[in-house]
Amino acid sequence: MSLVADAVEPMTAPKGVPVLEAKRLVKTFGKVVGLDGVSLQLHAGEVLAIIGDNGAGKSTLIKCLTGAYVPDQGELLLDGEPVHFKRPQDARDAGIETVYQNLAVSPALDVASNLFLGRERRKPGIAGTVFRALDTSGMRKEAREQVQRLGISTLQDVTVAVENLSGGQRQAVAVARAAAFGSKVVVLDEPTAALGVRESKQVLELIERLREQGVPVILISHNMPHVFQVADRIHIQRLGKRAATITPQSHSMTDAVAIMTGAADA
Numbered sequence: 001m002s003l004v005a006d007a008v009e010p011m012t013a014p015k016g017v018p019v020l021e022a023k024r025l026v027k028t029f030g031k032v033v034g035l036d037g038v039s040l041q042l043h044a045g046e047v048l049a050i051i052g053d054n055g056a057g058k059s060t061l062i063k064c065l066t067g068a069y070v071p072d073q074g075e076l077l078l079d080g081e082p083v084h085f086k087r088p089q090d091a092r093d094a095g096i097e098t099v100y101q102n103l104a105v106s107p108a109l110d111v112a113s114n115l116f117l118g119r120e121r122r123k124p125g126i127a128g129t130v131f132r133a134l135d136t137s138g139m140r141k142e143a144r145e146q147v148q149r150l151g152i153s154t155l156q157d158v159t160v161a162v163e164n165l166s167g168g169q170r171q172a173v174a175v176a177r178a179a180a181f182g183s184k185v186v187v188l189d190e191p192t193a194a195l196g197v198r199e200s201k202q203v204l205e206l207i208e209r210l211r212e213q214g215v216p217v218i219l220i221s222h223n224m225p226h227v228f229q230v231a232d233r234i235h236i237q238r239l240g241k242r243a244a245t246i247t248p249q250s251h252s253m254t255d256a257v258a259i260m261t262g263a264a265d266a
């Protein structure tokens with residue numbers, strides 16, 4: 001196993017200004033230390049996986065990156081500029097889209113409405129500005145294009161209610177939503193946790209397509225084969241700290257699990 005120092009910039013980090021960078025983030029909940037000085041860099045066109053045992057601080061870390069939590073200490077930089085997100089909408093406005101661990105789609109709404117949830121388009125002119133009429137056909141057209149662009153082949157009809165979709169298709173809608181609006185960064189917390197083999201494959205393909213389009217992705221997953229399949233680099237979180245940042249080339253899955261559980265140092 002090769003050594004990877006846990007400096008602010010790990011040896012595995014690509015060159016250039018990171019799209020998103022966290023420096024020494026600290027987040028406590030009363031006496032519980034969720035994050036203990038965690039740094040992370042996300043570069044253009046890469047998939048960065050975050051792995052770690054239950055309670056290691058993975059969700060807390062991405063919540064601090066995406067405005068769901070305000071860190072107690074530390075810095076956040078977007079394209080090298082300091083940012084201070086107070087709520088998820090701030091991060092969204094800055095181009096960071098997140099699919100949180102507990103999936104947020106509205107089952108009763110159709111696919112197109114879910115894609116545009118919170119960003120509904122109004123009709124042009126008085127109908128839209130005064131009477132707040134929704135531009136349903138425009139949103140459906142764009143939803144269709146988005147679904148096609150992302151290659152979600154099993155999702156034929158964007159007017160179908162999400163509650164009628166399979167788990168994988170629902171997840172695909174959530175990921176598609178993030179992909180549609182995440183102009184800078186897409187963050188996915190356990191996107192394949194509840195999915196079957198075929199459905200997981202679809203979500204992994206979506207992630208690869210996002211990377212092809214130049215959008216960097218942060219992927220949290222417990223699934224080592226998935227992580228090793230799509231990740232360019234792997235951030236290992238242990239007991240609220242970053243234990244190491246490795247690559248699928250530098251370390252095996254067994255090595256990664258050993259670092260994750262504390263059986264081995266990086």
Ligand SMILES: Nc1ncnc2c1ncn2[C@@H]1O[C@H](COP(=O)(O)OP(=O)(O)OP(=O)(O)O)[C@@H](O)[C@H]1O
Nearest residue numbers: 029032033034052053054055056057058059060061
């Ligand atoms: N809102 C909160 N209030 C109190 N403690 C919290 C809160 N959120 C997280 N924690 C604690 O912070 C630590 C890190 O939790 P976090 O949810 O980030 O872990 P995780 O790595 O995402 O775990 P999992 O794999 O189970 O999703 C845990 O000890 C957890 O109990």
Ligand SMILES: [Mg+2]
Nearest residue numbers: 058059060101
């Ligand atoms: Mg979590």
